[in-house]
Amino acid sequence: PPPRHSSPGSSRSLCKFTMPRRRQPVLVIMNFGCDIVSFFCKISDYRRHQHNFMYFCHYKLIRMRIVIQRVLSASVSIEGVLHSSIGRGLLVLVGVENGDTPDDARWLADKTAALRIFDDENGVMNRSISDIGGEVLSVSQFTLTASTRKGNRPSYIRAAGHELATSLYNLYTDFVADRLGRTVPTGVFGADMQVELINDGPVTIIIDSRLRE
Numbered sequence: 202p203p204p205r206h207s208s209p210g211s212s213r214s215l216c217k218f219t220m221p222r223r224r225q226p227v228l229v230i231m232n233f234g235c236d237i238v239s240f241f242c243k244i245s246d247y248r249r250h251q252h253n254f255m256y257f258c259h260y261k262l263i264r265m266r267i268v269i270q271r272v273l274s275a276s277v278s279i280e281g282v283l284h285s286s287i288g289r290g291l292l293v294l295v296g297v298e299n300g301d302t303p304d305d306a307r308w309l310a311d312k313t314a315a316l317r318i319f320d321d322e323n324g325v326m327n328r329s330i331s332d333i334g335g336e337v338l339s340v341s342q343f344t345l346t347a348s349t350r351k352g353n354r355p356s357y358i359r360a361a362g363h364e365l366a367t368s369l370y371n372l373y374t375d376f377v378a379d380r381l382g383r384t385v386p387t388g389v390f391g392a393d394m395q396v397e398l399i400n401d402g403p404v405t406i407i408i409d410s411r412l413r414e
Contacts, residue, residue, distance in 0.1 A: 285386035290335035296345025310376030
């Protein structure tokens with residue numbers, strides 16, 4: 202009932218008395234409804250941008266990549282003419298991606314020189330290319346950056362442009378040469394090369410400068 206000091210017909214006093222009781226559940230329901238709408242909007246927004254997010258993760262986390270093969274011999278020929286060759290050692294294929302830096306090249310060169318994948322006197326892979334005095338043949342290969350997520354035709358959108366790729370490939374080769382204390386033979390960047398090798402083992406290792414596994 203309304204307060205005794207208010208007249209029964211006073212709508213103002215009735216509103217003052219009854220609205221606080223009714224307003225609270227109404228506001229709770231409205232807030233709950235807004236939260237539900239906001240929740241579904243966030244889901245929709247996530248789904249709309251999920252591809253962009255996955256694109257960012259996929260393309261930004263993967264960096265300069267090399268494939269190392271332990272060989273008894275390897276060579277590179279161009280148009281049927283022998284360009285360079287090595288005996289026992291490592292054939293390294295080098296792929297450079299957009300966003301790679303000299304730090305990536307330096308880290309990979311350190312790994313190449315220190316990787317213990319040659320047998321010791323007990324037949325255990327416990328020696329590095331530096332330990333055995335072996336050779337390294339460095340060959341550029343942009344197809345290492347291929348993406349096969351969509352369709353059957355590889356995409357090379359991640360591959361670095363000519364200037365960056367050439368610079369980091371040469372830098373990697375120079376770093377390896379510095380660590381071994383000898384010249385590192387190479388292929389020719391961008392050329393159509395024929396690579397021959399005798400894989401010893403076989404031993405093939407893939408190293409990524411961003412994943413660092």
